[in-house]
Amino acid sequence: MNGPSVSVVFVCHDGAGRVLLARRAAGARDEPGTWDCGAGALEFGETFEAAVAREVREEYRAEALEVETAGVRNVLRPGSHWVAVVFRVRVDPAAVAIGEPHKFDRLDWFTPDALPTPQHSQLAPTLALAR
Template structure:
């Protein structure tokens, strides 16, 4: 049986906007946009991995809310799962610390203005119900 590595990404929402992160590395992904996150480590839940990854990559303290339905294949052996997430009160403003060079908070009307990584497109579509201006 092939090892299955789970990559968790955060649909981080604030004031009806979704956070998008532009990759700066590796070179084949640089310049394209993604939902930030990373690999789930052995013994770690996806929710804890997401909180850890968003702290490492963005310097932000977050809370995973609910899993976005679905999972999407990445490279062989890797699968992407997405969780809706919120910044915790008092958290630092997210900043591009690792693997990213720009962040943007996108309104529902701006979601498709950035060049998403191919595997993130269905994940972003799945996250759209969490982008609620009244939330």
């Protein structure tokens, strides 16, 4: 059995109360059709901040303008164990575009009181930590 993997999870926001969410495409690793924030695996030798900046560029084609650590989650799911380091990341809404169409088929901005459904199983606890 392998040990846990480390991921960076990022809740992108516009600095004015809205969060950016992506709808997982049919080719997504899990839970296609659900809305989620961004995430990616930490690569060997990479700092958390470098991983966040890289993943935001890859997934959303935007630069991470402000990166703030929100906390850590232990994510146990059937067949996987992730240590998720969660960040709040400000991005420029005008710069955002889908960077990985095989993973996401839609991006949109939402206020915390009007989130879309269905949601990825890990979105609610991540947003609760990032608030």
